[in-house]
Amino acid sequence: MKNTHLNENKKYNHLLLENKVCVIVGGASLRSIGYATAELFAAHGAKLVLLDLVMNAEIANEVGTAIASQIGHKPDIIYLQCDIRNTSDCDKVIEKAVAHFGTIDCLVNCAGIVKSEGMLSITDEGYDLIMDVNLKGTFNICKSALKIFTEKQAGVIVNLSSLSAQRGGGLVGGSHYAASKGGVISLTRSIAREFAPMNIRANVICPAMIETSMLDGLSEKQLNDVISGIPLKRVGKTIELAGTCLFLASDLSGFITGATIDVNGGIHIH
Template sequence: MENTVSEENTKYQLLQLENKVCVITGAASLRSIGYGTAELFAVHGAKLVILDLVMNDQIASQLTSHIETQIGKKTEIICIQCDIRNASDCDHAIEKSVAYFGTIDCLVNCAGIVKSEGMLSINEQDYDLIMDVNLKGTFNICKSILKVFAEKQAGVIVNLASLAGQRGGGLVGGSHYAASKGGVISLTRSIAREFAPMNIRANVICPAMIETSMLDGLTDEQLDNVVAGIPLRRVGKTSELAGACLFLASDLSGFVTGATLDVNGGIHIH
């Protein structure tokens, strides 16, 4: 029994994603959750595919250089321009990733947009944009990658939703944003239920008030008021959200699927 425990402890001290090919969406900005996740995954030995709508050669070079400087070693990264609102774009990006690395082991979907406005002020164009990126986009990229996972009978999906999708808006997002993120929660659970017999896991993270550009629209007073309502009395760091992604992407969570993980500083305890 002692040997078994020792072997397990040794495993947990190793690089959690060594030689795993991980696709991360929405990571073009160095301040994003996607970037923070990419950097941490690289620390743990992952080979990275970074997808983003605004990706170009300059951004790709900047991302690669910054990651390698931060982690102090070379890493295998490819960056692909992809509009997740477009199903064929997603298929093409995943096909290109498989052609380059030979396989894919994990998807972390961080791509998303937010807009804060009252329901009566939301026009059809804004509603469609939020839904197309946050919900349809998540569906598209998951579907594209599930084709690969189903064939190999293995894979992990981590989708980012939001506290707004759990409690119905508030903080920085309007009702259309909350509805889109609520849909991501249900979609992820549906994937988990359908694909579990194929050894494919899917989990969702619901963050709140993470230190990204999404907070830029708040005044200092508004931010102070929000922080006052957080039991930990601060906003979260992208590295802390990345840590939750690492847990769900790795074998540390091997018996976890269909779960919703709160990363919110205690602002929503339920």
């Protein structure tokens, strides 16, 4: 059989997301995975829709200025406030994104909250908040994006789960956090299976110990104890997680769907 794979790609281009419209949830903090992903995607030619519960004009200016300083030009971004716990909010921001850019091509959901506490200390309100943001919120924004993806018969979803979902907690976050992130894995696999015939891919990333505000609650001793158990002997950088998002969002991963990708420095080799 003749090898034609080189001809199937019209060209090789270092801009992996040139003119792709990518929705990124959770990018208001410059220390966040969402921000690092936005910066890297912009560097690769993407047009961006940045969603966050706390998004406002001041944060938008800060994020846009930071990205511009890194990539050397003003990024093509719209900034929208969104509470992903609310289905109407999710539908409205996706509609605004389509109205502005004409379509959306990719959704990367980096939003999430964490709280470390023993199971017997978790209140009904605490449980509901974690599940509503991490799992219900992921469901809501995926559903809103899928309405567009099914119409165009194409699209990519990248969801962030956690190592806690794979090993039953043990690092940061209580049992409600681990359960919510376990649900994100199952949800993503379900989306991948249901929507693959429509040329829609969905994959999930399980990070561990990334340099974000989620580590702020750990003492130096606690952090060092965790690092001692990581084969690479360090925590991960947000740009390293963003690189995985870039791979999964781009055509380089065109035959990957329903996958769970570990970004954990080797702490959970399984």
